[in-house]
Amino acid sequence: MRHSLILLLFAMILSTHLIAQEYAVIAHKSTPILTLEQIRAIYLKKLSRINNITMVPLNLKANDPLRQSFEKHVLHMSFQRLKSYWSRQHYLGHRPPVSMQSQESALTFVNNVEGALAYIDAKNINDDLHVIYRWRD
């Protein structure tokens, strides 16, 4: 009985892990390996160039669940905290990242523009993309 319970618990944890959605931050092929802190700094517009390449972070629309997951797991900031952050940045002369309509348009942009970064659903990753960070929801 005890072993069955442990097995059941293990199966539940495993299934939760398996069905958890996986996402990735992708970048143009020319982009070097980045640390999580650097990705965060690029998206918060604290870091604008790496190896003399201008970084172009791309967002999805504000209500996109993938963007919400990115902000929670990668930026570690709530939507409201980001609102206050970008209001302060407006006063300091910085703009938030450009928002794209869809993952497809973000993918096309990343493939064609040096320094571009975006986040997508892991199932959309292909061999042409440079994956620099992965996370699960």
Add this chain to the structure above:
Amino acid sequence: MSLKTLTQRAVASLCLLVSSLLYAESDYTLGEGLQVGDLPVYVGGYFSVDYRNKDDEQRYRIDDIAFLSYGGNNTLSYMLELEYKELYVHTQNGDDSTVERDTHLYVERIHLDYNMNEHFRLRVGKYNSPIGFWNLVHINVLRETTSNPISSYILYPMFTTGANLTYNSFHKAAWGVELIAQRGKAIDNGYNNYAIDRHFGVGVSYEKEDFTCKMSSGYFRKNQPIHDRDIYYALIAAKYETDSYTVQAELGSQRSSKEVTTAYAGYLQGAYYFTERHIGIARLEAYDNRLLDESDRFFILGYTYRPRYPIALKSEYQWHTRYRENQLILSFSVLF
């Protein structure tokens, strides 16, 4: 045109602008400015009105009306901020009533930034002295309370006209070094808390996830000597910020070449976000200004309502150990 008409028109234009921006059918987001056509140029601004009730005195004030413009690209960018400061101040003290108006349009900031590479940025012009946290974003709508901590305006010059070289490194954590240099006349010195012709400073910052700390130290020279022209300061600051609360502290000291002028000035502040719109603030402050033979310890309790983040309705009450300094402050401010 009379000053009254001018003020009325300025306020009316401002209200019209804010309401147009609020209801504009575009990608405009209140608090993030407006792009000028397709150019990499943005405009915006802010305003603030407040009321203070202190002892027998009541003060009504149009504190700030300011216009911002900035833009550029990732290599070169500019910032311009023009401001009417204390455009209208009505003070009522018993039966005495005074009205003061300052219609001078001040240059609060004007600078050019050159991002040399991923680590270095050079800024030239008039800029907020990068000391502590409060001084970087000190406008009413963006700060937690209507009042500024004493330490943010008695220890160091709030503005510097000259060069600012910044070094930043982002890997496992973020490190930064700031160099401040002014040698010569300042732009719109009248707006600064100290009229200065020299300012040299250095600052170091460290940031890891939600925690940031900074240390700054420097020297400045006052244009007109009161006691002593040559002043030295040092300040340490730390901040821990999460989605639901922020704890922030700054502590500094100042001395001249002859004596300690401010033994200490500092604050410890906590802000708790009950919801995204309702914020509670508590701040403890203390200072010992030996030059003016003035010291105080006081506690501030505040509440801020933000129907949207760039709109703030604030209230605070201050309890002082100094006689007749307790006060109530209310304000309304908008960033657009």
